[in-house]
Amino acid sequence: MTSTTTRPPAAAYRDPIPSEVRVAVIGSGFSGLGIAIGLLEDGERDFVVLERADDIGGTWRDNTYPGCACDVPSHMYSYSFAPNPNWSRSFASQPEIWAYQQDVVARFGIAPYVRTGAGVTAADWDEDEQRWRIETERGTLRARFLISGTGPLCEPRYPELPGLERFEGAAFHSARWDHDHDLTGERVAVIGTGASAIQFVPRIQPQVQRLTLFQRTPPWIMPRPDRPIGSRERFLLRTVPGLRKLKRLGIYAALESRLLMFNHVPQLRPLARKLALRHIEAQVQDPVLRAKVTPDYDLGCKRVLLSNDYLPALAAPNADVITSGIREVRAHSIVDADGVEHQVDTIIYGTGFRVTDQPIAEIVRGRGGERLADRWVDGVEAYRGTTISGFPNLFMMVGPNTGLGHNSIIYMIESQMAYVRDALRQARDGAIGALAPKAAVQRAENEELQQRLEGTVWNDGGCQSWYLDARGRNSTLWPDFTFLYRRRTARFALTDYDVEPLRTAPPVDAPAAVPATEPVAV
Structure with missing residues (x-):
């Protein structure tokens, strides 16, 4: 930038x-x-x-x-x-x-x-x-x-694997990447297929000797419409009044429309699924691998990922995808649930974060x-x-x-x-x-949210995702259009709160604000 x-x-x-x-x-x-x-x-x-x-x-x-x-x-x-x-x-x-x-x-x-x-x-x-x-x-x-x-x-969330403490090679989470460790020529195991793995697997696959991906559930992957933004377009965005806001509004509307498929108009979901399947078919020729990377749950149940190079990386001659699970970790290998031992020099965790049990x-x-x-x-x-x-x-x-x-x-x-x-x-x-929200008010709103999440693809799409906690309750996602959330948060209503008066002298009024470069518009 x-x-x-x-x-x-x-x-x-x-x-x-x-x-x-x-x-x-x-x-x-x-x-x-x-x-x-x-x-x-x-x-x-x-x-x-x-x-x-x-x-x-x-x-x-x-x-x-x-x-x-x-x-x-x-x-x-x-x-x-x-x-x-x-x-x-x-x-x-x-x-x-x-x-x-x-x-x-x-x-x-x-x-x-x-x-x-x-x-x-x-x-x-x-x-x-x-x-x-x-x-x-x-x-x-x-x-x-x-x-x-x-x-x-x-x-970061780390997996609990039998024998992991015995592993003698390098091991790190994608969110704590060890840049001092050279993966060139190594046998690398990647555990997890979330948004991070989708991005780093294509980068490391060409340099490693062997890449073994341990996959629990394949993600739905759509094409990534990424492109360079040229100097002329950047110039116009800098100089044409209102163009940046118009562009942002267009992106917002396009993204917001995806909710129709996930929530309000599920009849649109088969069309999106067909596009994703075409993406898989175009990038994976081997029928065995294609079956491994094709999800069996509704598109949207887990986070939909964008990539043009992840699937080709898995189709490379030096890559394997293991779907049977992990039985144990040994000093220099991982044994899958079928009893096959895979020699490993480095383990990389692409297992996401502690979302529903925040520290x-x-x-x-x-x-x-x-x-x-x-x-x-x-x-x-x-x-x-x-x-x-x-x-x-x-x-x-x-x-x-x-x-x-x-x-x-x-x-x-x-x-x-x-x-x-x-x-x-x-x-x-x-x-x-x-001030703190009244217990009854908080309870009523959350009961409403859970009711609105019932029947959505995030709750009932046939998968286990980080959207849901250990009890299967969706405490992660907002269930509707984002502008409806903005409407709810536009004003802080004291009537929804238990309020106590200040028992000590209020602080001296703060000095006038220093003008920002641009006004804050929220």
Whole structure:
């Protein structure tokens, strides 16, 4: 990405942790950075962004595996208030997305509020003080409001395999790629066939001696309509008024229309299935391999993936696809469920993330010291996907049932930003000390969401996916059009909340906001 700004130096994020702030934000991915921009726009200066790593970026900082890229078109995978006319491709790569995030930090002046190396180890609600007590790796602080921007794609999920501890070769997760380890000439086992594996398998297949892919369930794969964006098109996007918004609107509408197939008009699903089958038939000639990579569940039940080179990589002479499962791992091999031993030098896990059991829930304690993980033991839920009964002044970005199977999560993040900002403004103006959704209101909304998810391809498509928790409950996806979620989050209704007045003097009014480069429009 062409940038007119300079990336903030790492030292810019190493100032001391403040002892007390009005708002503490956990995480510096798209959610955390977006909230920080919104706070500045609202004139808020009494906040801090706590980041566990040594730089900003979240999942786009961590996932550096070969071929890492977004599967949402670039012009939709960016903030509406900070468009980038200089994307080099229609689907941006990880380095370009991370550069965009760095550019946003510099452009909106977020760096002074970020603290790196400040992983949060505990967050406890103090009922008497009406504040959160937050323990970090760099010290303790208190905050009136706590915003979790960790997201569901921050903690890798590792498989539990018999004998794995005996393996003597290299082993790493795609989200923790070991760039110092040379795969050239090695016998490599890949476990998992999710979005990451779809991207890195074609990159490593030509360099390894043997690639053995252990597949539990094949994904549905559609052609990836990626292309370079030429200099003339970038020039027009920079100079023609309204063209960027028009392009974004067109992409949004095209992506949003996919919901018709997944939810409202299932009669369209066979047509999409036929297109996907043609893609498989065109790329895989061997009938045995074709049968292995052809799903037996409805298209959309699992995340639909985009690739033009994954299936050809599996069809290469040095590649095998094992579908029987794994019996055990030995010092230098993996034994499949049929008893066949496969010699392995390196294991790469493409097994995704802890989505339905997010680690943040293990360290957050609300009223009465209740741990969020214990509250969620029978099912993850929130109100508006953002606030949780019994956990005052806590906001979760990309919380339960805000994920998408058809459009850009950035749209949902911006919707949540508007909701959280309205809550913080009303709390300041109304001298509110604590607010949490009423239990009955939260319960009613979640019962409605679960009813609306019944019969959708995500719930009843005939597969097991990360959309569903261990009990088969879909606590991940928003079940309808994204503009309906934006309508729900357009205004923070205090009548839906248990509200307590501020028991201490309110903070001094913040200074007027420094004008942003462009207004924040959410």
